[in-house]
Amino acid sequence: MAGNSDPLTPRAKLAVTAGKAVAAASRAAGRGSGSVIGGRVALKLDPDLLARLAQNLDCVLVSATNGKTTTTRLIAEALRAAGPVVSNALGANMPAGITSALAGGSDAKFAVIEVDEKYLAGVARDTDPKCIALLNLSRDQLDRAAETRMLAENWREGLAGSKAVVVANADDPLVVWAASSSPNVIWVAAGQMWKDDAWSCPSCGGVMQRPGDDWFCGECGFRRPTPSWALSGDHVLDPHGSAWPIHLQLPGRANKANAASSAAVAAVFGVPPQVALERMYQVQAVAGRYDVVQFQGRDLRLLLAKNPAGWLETFSLIDPPPTPVILSVNARSADGTDTSWLWDVDYTRLTGHPICVVGDRKLDLAVRLEVADQQFQVCESLDQAVQLCPPGRIEVIANYTAFQDLRRRVGN
Numbered sequence: 001m002a003g004n005s006d007p008l009t010p011r012a013k014l015a016v017t018a019g020k021a022v023a024a025a026s027r028a029a030g031r032g033s034g035s036v037i038g039g040r041v042a043l044k045l046d047p048d049l050l051a052r053l054a055q056n057l058d059c060v061l062v063s064a065t066n067g068k069t070t071t072t073r074l075i076a077e078a079l080r081a082a083g084p085v086v087s088n089a090l091g092a093n094m095p096a097g098i099t100s101a102l103a104g105g106s107d108a109k110f111a112v113i114e115v116d117e118k119y120l121a122g123v124a125r126d127t128d129p130k131c132i133a134l135l136n137l138s139r140d141q142l143d144r145a146a147e148t149r150m151l152a153e154n155w156r157e158g159l160a161g162s163k164a165v166v167v168a169n170a171d172d173p174l175v176v177w178a179a180s181s182s183p184n185v186i187w188v189a190a191g192q193m194w195k196d197d198a199w200s201c202p203s204c205g206g207v208m209q210r211p212g213d214d215w216f217c218g219e220c221g222f223r224r225p226t227p228s229w230a231l232s233g234d235h236v237l238d239p240h241g242s243a244w245p246i247h248l249q250l251p252g253r254a255n256k257a258n259a260a261s262s263a264a265v266a267a268v269f270g271v272p273p274q275v276a277l278e279r280m281y282q283v284q285a286v287a288g289r290y291d292v293v294q295f296q297g298r299d300l301r302l303l304l305a306k307n308p309a310g311w312l313e314t315f316s317l318i319d320p321p322p323t324p325v326i327l328s329v330n331a332r333s334a335d336g337t338d339t340s341w342l343w344d345v346d347y348t349r350l351t352g353h354p355i356c357v358v359g360d361r362k363l364d365l366a367v368r369l370e371v372a373d374q375q376f377q378v379c380e381s382l383d384q385a386v387q388l389c390p391p392g393r394i395e396v397i398a399n400y401t402a403f404q405d406l407r408r409r410v411g412n
Contacts, residue, residue, distance in 0.1 A: 012046045014046075015045035022041045023100060036094070050102065050127065058109060060110065060131045060265055062135070065137055066140075067136065067255075070250065074262040078265075081266075081276070082109070082270060086105020087111065098113055113129075128164075131269070133167045134169065138194055148197045151174075152175070153178075156179075156181045159181055164182070168188065171192040177203060185225075188261050191253065194308060194309035194312050198215075230260065296387070300410060303317075303318070311397070320352075324389035324395070325354070325395045327358070328357075328359035328398035329364065330361060334401050347368060347374055348374070356389060357378050358379050382406060
């Protein structure tokens with residue numbers, strides 16, 4: 001526990017100090033938070049630094065394609081009921097960013113860490129987590145992680161025999177396959193709107209049967225496990241069958257699912273569902289997501305959607321037509337340079353909304369909207385798009401770097 005003797009060697013202390021100095025210099029130069037470059041420098045000086053920083057902390061790792069930043073925030077809020085928390089709240093979720101975050105949490109008892117899917121097994125080895133939350137797996141950044149089943153296999157092998165309590169979504173067959181190698185799993189019925197990455201059985205390749213909310217493989221018998229926690233409308237059902245109301249300022253069904261998983265994680269650390277869920281109400285926005293900002297005399301709600309599953313969830317929470325919608329898509333390295341995923345998104349859900357299109361890949365998106373028979377205008381900038389939108393609040397949906405561009409432009 002925190003408060004034990006100092007685990008850091010002189011070399012580790014030097015690495016932390018150097019990393020913080022580099023991060024501060026990066027911030028001073030206006031190059032962002034500096035957490036990644038600071039972590040890289042620190043790990044160069046002491047490759048075991050992440051493990052050293054984690055050894056006095058009760059760690060929770062959170063990984064998924066969608067929702068991991070928000071869920072990390074919700075879990076961190078819940079665990080603050082039991083002690084100080086350190087977390088990589090800004091989403092720097094590879095080893096350098098994680099190391100940087102932990103280096104800043106000297107008095108913490110808990111570490112709640114968002115982890116990029118590809119790095120989960122390695123970070124789990126280094127941090128010896130008490131709990132790992134696995135939410136979902138779907139296609140994302142196709143040039144970098146083309147095959148979701150390979151990611152599930154990587155998780156499955158990396159977590160085999162882990163001492164961690166794994167809190168896993170029973171409704172995602174890929175997550176269930178990945179978690180099934182772990183000896184201690186708590187299953188949560190968190191739901192799954194996007195099913196197009198799990199039509200074949202991850203265990204044998206057979207065709208999945210999906211009657212209602214259930215799923216199973218007709219060939220090998222791989223099937224949905226019985227959950228002990230469940231999202232049920234606006235409530236979380238705990239293992240005793242008690243229903244706890246979810247009160248969130250964050251919109252949408254996906255965030256209720258994130259809250260259900262977060263309540264299950266909090267319970268691992270002895271925080272009761274009522275306390276955990278009440279604390280989650282404090283979260284209004286996550287790194288700018290869901291924020292409503294004033295820009296050019298208009299209210300813009302900023303929504304992040306990075307991949308087909310994320311766009312599907314986002315469409316379900318925007319205000320009904322004729323609310324105007326601005327869509328922005330980039331394809332820089334942090335987004336994945338392959339935009340073919342645009343063809344997997346059902347843009348007919350935007351019928352009736354006036355649409356403006358911006359971003360580096362606005363023409364790719366325009367072609368897709370044309371095929372989906374949508375009415376839209378291509379704009380050169382956010383400013384132009386806002387001026388063209390009819391009155392009322394505007395929903396702005398963007399993928400990762402496009403979202404960062406928008407936040408800078410609106411001063412958020």
